[in-house]
Amino acid sequence: MAGELGSRGKPSKVELLKEASDYLRGQLPEELAEPGASISEDAASILKFHGSYQQDDRDERLKRKREGLDKAYSFMVRIRIPGGRITAAQYLVCDDLARRFGNGSLRITTRQEFQLHGVLKQDLKPTIRTINEALLSTLAACGDVERNVLACPAPIKDALHDQLQTDAHRFAAHCAPRSSSYWELWLDGERVEIPDLPPPGPSLVPTPGDDPVEPIYGKAYLPRKFKTAFSFPDDNCTDVYANDLGYLAVVEAGRIVGYNVIAGGGLGTTPSAAKTFPALAVPVGYVERDRILHVGEAILKIFRDFGNRSDRKRARLKYVIYDWGADAFRAKVGEYLGAMLEPSRPMPELEVHDHLGWHDQGDGRLWLGLPVDCGRIRDESRLRLLSGLRAFFERYGTPARLTCQQSILLIDLDPAWRGDIERWLEEYGIATVEQISTVRRWSMACPALPTCGLAVTEAERAFPGLMAQLEAELSALGLADERLTVRMTGCPNGCARPYNCDIGLVGRSAAKTEDGGNQPGTYTIYLGGRAHGDRLTRLYQDYVPFDQIGETLRPLLARFRDERLDRESFGDFCDRLGLGSERGVTAEAASQTLPPNS
Ligand code: SRM
Ligand code: SF4
Numbered sequence: 001m002a003g004e005l006g007s008r009g010k011p012s013k014v015e016l017l018k019e020a021s022d023y024l025r026g027q028l029p030e031e032l033a034e035p036g037a038s039i040s041e042d043a044a045s046i047l048k049f050h051g052s053y054q055q056d057d058r059d060e061r062l063k064r065k066r067e068g069l070d071k072a073y074s075f076m077v078r079i080r081i082p083g084g085r086i087t088a089a090q091y092l093v094c095d096d097l098a099r100r101f102g103n104g105s106l107r108i109t110t111r112q113e114f115q116l117h118g119v120l121k122q123d124l125k126p127t128i129r130t131i132n133e134a135l136l137s138t139l140a141a142c143g144d145v146e147r148n149v150l151a152c153p154a155p156i157k158d159a160l161h162d163q164l165q166t167d168a169h170r171f172a173a174h175c176a177p178r179s180s181s182y183w184e185l186w187l188d189g190e191r192v193e194i195p196d197l198p199p200p201g202p203s204l205v206p207t208p209g210d211d212p213v214e215p216i217y218g219k220a221y222l223p224r225k226f227k228t229a230f231s232f233p234d235d236n237c238t239d240v241y242a243n244d245l246g247y248l249a250v251v252e253a254g255r256i257v258g259y260n261v262i263a264g265g266g267l268g269t270t271p272s273a274a275k276t277f278p279a280l281a282v283p284v285g286y287v288e289r290d291r292i293l294h295v296g297e298a299i300l301k302i303f304r305d306f307g308n309r310s311d312r313k314r315a316r317l318k319y320v321i322y323d324w325g326a327d328a329f330r331a332k333v334g335e336y337l338g339a340m341l342e343p344s345r346p347m348p349e350l351e352v353h354d355h356l357g358w359h360d361q362g363d364g365r366l367w368l369g370l371p372v373d374c375g376r377i378r379d380e381s382r383l384r385l386l387s388g389l390r391a392f393f394e395r396y397g398t399p400a401r402l403t404c405q406q407s408i409l410l411i412d413l414d415p416a417w418r419g420d421i422e423r424w425l426e427e428y429g430i431a432t433v434e435q436i437s438t439v440r441r442w443s444m445a446c447p448a449l450p451t452c453g454l455a456v457t458e459a460e461r462a463f464p465g466l467m468a469q470l471e472a473e474l475s476a477l478g479l480a481d482e483r484l485t486v487r488m489t490g491c492p493n494g495c496a497r498p499y500n501c502d503i504g505l506v507g508r509s510a511a512k513t514e515d516g517g518n519q520p521g522t523y524t525i526y527l528g529g530r531a532h533g534d535r536l537t538r539l540y541q542d543y544v545p546f547d548q549i550g551e552t553l554r555p556l557l558a559r560f561r562d563e564r565l566d567r568e569s570f571g572d573f574c575d576r577l578g579l580g581s582e583r584g585v586t587a588e589a590a591s592q593t594l595p596p597n598s
Helices: 002-007 014-018 027-033 042-051 060-066 088-100 120-135 159-173 182-186 289-306 317-324 328-336 383-394 415-426 460-476 546-563 571-575
Strands: 052-056 073-079 106-108 114-119 230-233 245-252 257-264 281-289 357-360 366-370 399-404 408-413 443-445 487-488 505-512 519-527 538-545
Touching: 002 357, 027 042, 027 120, 027 182, 042 052, 042 182, 073 120, 073 383, 088 106, 088 114, 088 120, 088 383, 088 505, 114 120, 114 230, 114 408, 120 182, 159 230, 159 257, 159 289, 245 289, 257 289, 281 328, 289 317, 289 328, 317 328, 366 415, 383 408, 383 415, 408 415, 408 538, 415 487, 443 460, 460 487, 505 538, 519 571, 538 546, 538 571, 546 571
Parallel strands: 230 245, 443 487, 487 505
Antiparallel strands: 052 073, 073 114, 106 114, 245 257, 257 281, 357 366, 366 408, 399 408, 505 519, 519 538
16 A cells, blocks of 8 residues: 555665755765866766766777777756746857757757757856846756746746746746755855746645755655646646646636646556556636645655655656545645535546647747757758757747747747748758648657667667658558647656557667667557547557567558547547557546555
């Protein structure tokens, strides 16, 4: 049972490390100051809380090993951007850093942030300092804490969109770690206040064990990462069901009055360990707008107190809820808050928008949503996206928004600029949404090789080849206009969310070229989710070689064309046919009621 699974086992090594780190210091200050290209594994674990991962160039690993050389180390730096909102000046700083200290590219993540890759150890401090000077942060972009808080980035000028962004920012500020180690380490103790992320206020749901420095987290922080998203039910562009905590706006008379709270989403899984599975969030209840911080804090603290601290594979909120049952979890939330939440309110039917193309903001200005393949902003032959966006922000100085589909929205545009902007797109070879296929528009891939230390095989680098296969199949079948969400990852961790879309492709085994280089290996095909993100995929076929993905899907796509019901999507069709085997947990499965062990 969950309580027993929770905090009672022997704490894992990472737990001991966090607890002994003196609020996220550990050996980090000393090791960063030492010469050498890398830091120890222990220091790297603490570095994650500061927003950076130690990585190495996996394309170089074998060659360097043969030559007796150490790995080619560098660091990934993740920039925390709640709700995906950035100014032109901030964009330009990120661009500078990518050129000066990174690998010449910026990457928009599936959680509305930027990542820099390839930063060398000696450049970490100037990089993170510069990010803070631009009034952005990397604090808690990674690590066992509340991660970047998501909100619909559409710059629609109505009360609703404004309220949703405001609430996401309030929540992000409230949950930020409070230890001063971040400022000591990167800014010589000088704290930078970020205007829309004020310093966190006092704890709102005091519990007996609250720590004086970190009242929400405690000395050992959370058992694992924790993710929160705010969303509209009729525009679930933040994929709220994949989050540990989700707030779905309840709207009355054009204003958000409160939220239906959902909890326990999470996609990471280890195929060989049946104790792990992807899960979608389940309903918890309704909360008025002015109590969202209280409810969120209570849920974070339940995870802090009952999450599994001995087995990191099973240390996500979804497992607490699964082990206890959803009713018992709701009761525990009521206990922490001193009152049960009201039942969830009715909501409109779920929909999703990608916000690409030209749109009217409602204030006389326009926004232009640009697709970015795998979120990678770089210059590559005719497509000069890095240089193009730099020129754009230097010229217009208007802000931008990042989406959870790895794309960018250029906002607050004067309609009179449209002709010039269209010429600018052509000059830099930047494709608009009308110029790419529908399948590409709705697809994503994670970074995988060569930077990700956990990748089994390729994803981002295999993406163009995957698109070519699918575009050919879909065109041949007359399905080119079908909205198909295809998401590819280099391993089962699920970073591009392959477990709740139409077609998920998950890296299964590696493949090497004759000279030992990396190439796309085999993939597991998952089917039957949908663009709305509220249904899990099922495992359809395992170990499919990369170049056979298109032909494996061909017969099924043909059947879909011939046998689909009116307005049925491919995912709905696969679900109706019951294709594949279950590999996840739904709201129904989690609704058993076992008492939490308190
Ligand atoms: Fe992720 C680990 C990249 C979104 C589940 N993820 C990683 C690491 C840091 C690899 C590592 O631990 O060494 C990857 C860095 C690769 C690189 O070179 O950049 C990585 N994850 C990403 C990004 C960049 C993928 C992308 O295509 O954009 C996304 C960054 C989001 C952000 O800005 O914070 C990213 N990761 C996700 C998501 C999707 C989401 O949150 O909406 C998930 C699934 C949801 C979830 O959390 O369950 C996800 N990432 C994981 C997991 C599995 C966690 C689990 O519970 O098992 C890992 C592995 C881990 O934590 O040990 C992981
Ligand atoms: Fe790396 Fe796997 Fe995440 Fe892809 S899904 S970024 S390979 S951890």
